[in-house]
Amino acid sequence: MLLGGAVAPAAAITEDDLNLGPQVVKTDDGPTGYSVTFRYKAPADVQQVRIWGEWQFSNVERLAATRQSDGRLGADWQPGDTIAAAGPGFFPAFPALDMTLGEDGVWSWTSPLPSGKFSYRFVHDCGGVQGIDGCTSYPDPANPNWANSLTPTGAQTLSSVWVPSHPEFPTYDLDMQKPSSAERTGTFEHREYVSPESTNPVGKHYMAVYLPAGYDEDRAVPYPTLYLSHGAGGNEGTFFVQTLANDLMENIVAAGRAQPMVIVTTNFNGIPDGDAGYTRDLKQNVIPFVEREYNVSTKAADRAFGGQSMGGARAIGLLYNSTPTFEYYGLWAAAGGGNPNAAQVDRMKQMRGIIHVGTGLQDTLGNIGVNSIARAKVLRDHGLNVMEYNTNGTHTWVAARPLLQDFIESAVFRSTETSIGFESVAGATWASATVKPIGSSLVAPTGTVEFRDGDTVLGRAPVSADGTARLRLGPQDGPSATQVAAHYAGDALFNSSASDPVPGPDTQRPTVALVSPTTAGPTSTVQVQVDAADAVGLAKVVANVYSGSTLVRSTQSAVASGATTATHRATLALPDGIYTVKYNAHDLAGNVSKTGAFAFSVDGTKPTATIKDGASYTVKTGETYDRVSFKLYDAQKVDKVVLNGVTKDLTNNAWSDVNFIAPGTFGAVKGANTLVVFDVAGNTATYSFTLN
Template structure:
């Protein structure tokens, strides 16, 4: 087992070694500055040391903006730099380069005003393309990703990232859910390699990144639930933790006490034959067995969730439609999805956890925004329950981080079931009856916590009363005038960790 928090890539070390003269390490890298000035209230100063023979250095970052209505096609929009950010903007593509200035000390510097959020960036040397087309991207040696690509030729350029808070004076986006938590609350990341007879690159083995929550206990009595994530085209297994900051999103939800601790597995679909179904086979035959053999996670499908975006969203639909049994919770983001067959509809109706589908509303790549909404409408019309979550945005990580946060806080591992028993007895010599209604409320996922809160009891639209849920049971004792005139239904309200549920109507016995 290799814990890799804090590793520096060989390429980063080589880049630092070739730069001269050496600068003090503390003077390099990004510095987040609270300016309390328009337009965003914050800026970031980047200080970078390039090799002596470099004549020009630019920074390449995902911080260009557009009004949503201006995004009429893929890569269309205003394309304004961060200094021109406006309220209501969405992060848009394509990225462009911004020039750094070389100081008397030989250090290249730029200060960029930025709204709140997580930003990726890299440096170019003597790049003439405004979009950095054909230029080599260099990560920041003073601020490298904690996990580097795990095999030679892994897709995705090496970059660095920085988080910017939201300004109270000049509020931009509520992205606090992406902020790194204090070390005392942080979990760990592990780079793992497992045997994969299906893999062609690397041959015979494949890679995942595993996140273990703070306080992970390999001997815990209750096994942890597991969230499996897929990247999109052009990325690999490090994407969800390095670019998507899935670990920070989860840790903030845990801090807010709306999510239970879980293990996250970030997968890699590159080098696996068979397309979407080949990836599903890899999950079933290799990834899930490896994780369940090496970590204290549950082997139950009810305790597993999946999510993927873009090309990973395409795989998510294949898993949802044709490999439904692998997971109780499914999420497909930024992908329209094919039409479902009657057999696929029946499988989705039987999902015990939940289904989450969403997109950026300005995602014009292959008309994803429209197709995703049409797919949800079709599934609902067929009787499939879907939690839909759409936001302003294009085909970018800004959207996918929001998707994951909403999935964790509203769907994944939150499902409950409610069953009901009802008894009646005469109340003296009158026509009134004593009603005893006992609702059993249980979690679909066995993550360690139990549902709490209250359950309400109804006859039709008439509210009989409510009772607290204690030890998974809510008991209502009530005398009803002239008796019950229909079946009773129990409705669990839900709490911070669990969603509500409703029992089937039950006629009274007795």
């Protein structure tokens, strides 16, 4: 059910022209460029009004050294200051300051203020030097917040004012804390749920739920949920009113650095048995209620928990003892908690999300700041995924805001997982990485993946819409990668991640050498020999012969048992012509060597010898000759002639002559003679004749 109610009543406001509430004025004067005037109408019988606000400041270095605040107000703000209370009391420790009653019956107080969101409230006729302990507090009726009237729990007796930053007087960069725009403001709901753990009220308890702008109860992808726990003295309204959880989330979403989430704030008041009772109530009552009533994911990967101060102690208890309930934990200015034991560490090592630890660096309350830094180191030393973010500040909600901001911007619902595999496509080897969010998401990770072999970067590839990134690894001439890992760089919405290194695939090309042919020819027959080698194992050696672009012979030898060396031989009979042999080797991984090529020509036609006519060349008597001459021809050129074993080299022309052969010349003899004609390809033609 939805709840409403009232807290200590404020004076009714009937005057419309009194300019009640905070008046933020751009003064263009130092030290901050802005001042705020608070105008408040108290009941007529009130004799004194004081305003309490989070606006005391101190130099950070002096605060760290002395553990005491300078206690300066806004008029004395200085660069390098942080907000730090100097007043008495544990909480709130900021002072209450006297307001001035005007003739119009309005109480007012004016001060320069730096940029930021300042909580404030009023007290009437409150004794004491500065403090407001024990006095009734009133929010500003002219500037209410949604939690002022919650009942029976959750009420916040606070109002707040936003002061922008002046460009000529820069103070703090707090744009993410400003009130979210109207179109980016969601819905608050105050919910009652059944709680057997609760003793006040008995059997039921309360939570606040913030539904983000544009919340869709029918969205196909359910929303992630951020659960938050207040500190001592707080309630379910605290994280919204004082830590600005809704504004931070909406502004970060608008900046494109987070996805919308449902925020649930709990109340541990009235839940006995400390961390154990709170944990039972959260796991058995709160989470089931939220997941039943709202369109939120039921997966632990889509749940986060954060707590401040005593709420930080609750977060530590959940982290150590109920680790799988959430995937993201925020431990901020945590009061207590101790260090984990071995079993707890083992459980936390199964987390895929993030442990976020932070504090105000000048938080000396119970040594919280020092202890937080030490706790982060202990968790890191155990090998856990710790993200630490600290800020200048003391034990205040103002210091808690940047911790929550960093949790939303840098940690929650951002974790990814990256895996790697290999595939062979068309003779090439590819590394393929897959990047996925660990939880539910409307969008997929984008950006790049870097592939590494140890410290050596093999290359980078973009992440496609399906979450994959592919890099061609081979074949290559150099040695194969040994241990390959994929490193996702992250983007505006997702954090980086890396796969485990895996043995790299065989990407080294085989090597080949052409042993034959090695001359351009022409040759009458072709003897092809290709030698190949591979570091891992060969599959086959190939030699194909082309005439122009046409394949005329395809030859190959399979390699038995994946031998690392092999020889392919082939004897080819080819028609006369000009050819190219193209050769390569394939290994067992599918890598192909570079393809070599060698051009040669084939001539299988014998040369011819024709007896030349004419008495000056040839004199014939019957079937014998007194003198004879020959005209020689070969399309691929005549090389030489051999007459009765005597060789005569010619000039390697297509046409040639051997003239005036008679006994006693060029090996010729009386009687039978044999002439052998050779072309450059080695083809021969034999002619016999008889000389007188």
